[in-house]
Amino acid sequence: MFFSQSKLQLTLLLIILVFFHTFCSSHNVIEYLPGFPGKLPFKLETGYIGVGEKEEVQLFYYFFESESNPEDDPLMLWLAGGPGCSSLYGVTNEIGPFTIDFLNSNRSLPSLMLREHAWTKVANIIFLDQPVGTGFSYATTPEAFYSNDTYATELAYEFLRKWLISHPKYINNPLYISGISYAGVTVPLVANNIYRGNEAGIKPLMNIKGYILGNPYTDAFGDINERVTYAHRMGLLSDRLHHSAKVNCHGNYVNVNPENVLCLNDLDRINQCLDKINEYMILEPSCDSVWSTKEDILSSAIPFPGESPTNFLQSVVAPEKKIMCRNAAVVHLYTWANNKSVRQALDIREGTKGEWTRCNKTIQSSTQVPDGTTPYVCNAKSVVGYHKDFAHKNCRTLIFSGDHDKAFPHTATEKWIEFLEVPILSDWRPWFVQGQIAGYTMTYGRDDYELTYATVKGAGHTAPEYKPEECFAMITRWFDESSF
Incomplete structure (x- = not known):
């Protein structure tokens, strides 16, 4: 019972x-x-x-x-x-x-x-x-x-x-x-x-x-610090530059002593080598500008002389040529997710959210210090x-x-x-x-x-x-x- x-x-x-x-x-x-x-x-x-x-x-x-x-x-x-x-x-x-x-x-x-x-x-x-x-x-x-x-x-x-x-x-x-x-x-x-x-x-x-x-x-620390060694292994940095930075920075490329001039100089040269590299896929073009212009958001113009030093290895490219960027497809995702009929079909509660975005920049840009003023603390x-x-x-x-x-x-x-x-x-x-x-x-x-x-x-x-x-x-x- x-x-x-x-x-x-x-x-x-x-x-x-x-x-x-x-x-x-x-x-x-x-x-x-x-x-x-x-x-x-x-x-x-x-x-x-x-x-x-x-x-x-x-x-x-x-x-x-x-x-x-x-x-x-x-x-x-x-x-x-x-x-x-x-x-x-x-x-x-x-x-x-x-x-x-x-x-x-x-x-x-x-x-x-x-x-x-x-x-x-x-x-x-x-x-x-x-x-x-x-x-x-x-x-x-x-x-x-x-x-x-x-x-x-x-x-x-x-x-x-x-x-x-x-x-x-x-x-x-x-x-x-x-x-x-x-x-x-x-x-x-x-x-x-x-x-x-x-x-x-x-x-x-x-x-x-x-x-x-x-x-x-x-x-x-570990993930960010490893980027220099990885870039060297992938042929983006020379043996000489990588060795110099490793010695002068003592293998620490994140928390650098501001008085360590030799290390800072090496890191400045490294940054120049990697500045235009797409860090999420090193073989594809860097397309930051795909987000900065709405008139031509599906492509990014190839840089021309004047933006970078002239080099005989650089080919001459017609000004109208464009690079297709992987991020271009995300523009269509924004359009789809913010369409009224789509939001109704997904049963999104009206008035709860404004425009859908792939990433909430307010959260992403939060500082790492829990000072009580940022919406998200890592x-x-x-x-x-x-x-x-x-x-x-x-x-x-x-x-x-x-x-x-x-x-x-x-x-x-x-x-x-x-x-x-x-x-x-x-x-x-x-x-x-x-x-x-x-x-x-x-x-x-x-x-x-x-x-x-x-x-x-x-x-x-x-x-x-x-x-x-x-x-x-x-x-x-x-x-x-x-x-x-």
């Missing part, structure tokens, strides 16, 4: 929790999107979930059900970088099931098309706009806009708990916290909250299996310690790096992975797609912990954007636990 009453009470409690969280959140299943021809061939849900003491932060998400086996396929929480960059870019430009049809779009309503190598073919994915102020997420009070790394990731953990309560069918799916770029900070913090919550018995218990990171920002200077703690848990980790990213170089990532002091299970070796080398990989592990590291050959900062087929093969094989 006692067992029956307890079971009934537990059932009633779960019903109340589901009702409460459904009432305090909203979600909408979308079958049609402006710009896409016909009915969507995948399940898309968007919505808000309130978090914080009084649910003053409303986090917006896009959820795509796996196109293969949603009942058993992994559940991924995908966090974008920035901080303050919208996960919609991850949907359209990185791993989501649709993208902007750039060649067949105009500036009134861009067209959408399916992505062949979408990760939603093998996983259920929640794309979350966080921290507050990112994408379509908003706050109901001015005070709630103030945040930092640790608090924002506590709210992301609360979001995931509430999402799973209102979507109980996914509670038993293998869970991976995932992201790219500055998510190198937020993903470990969220994962740590989940592991701690499970250990404390906080319901619902999550079936976390590990985490996935691409070109992660991990350490405020207070997690290094998360290497979290990775070291995960190495003693039941945890699978995939770290991948586009090897042509200078912003957060793969060489910096390799250094902190070695710092974890986890035994090597499989040493440096190539991995293949279509019979061609797609990159190089290593596997580390002990007991219930395993870390797979992979470079993506020829990819930039957001590797799936540059090498979609290779990255799809990578994630599929890793989920299947098959060898690269």
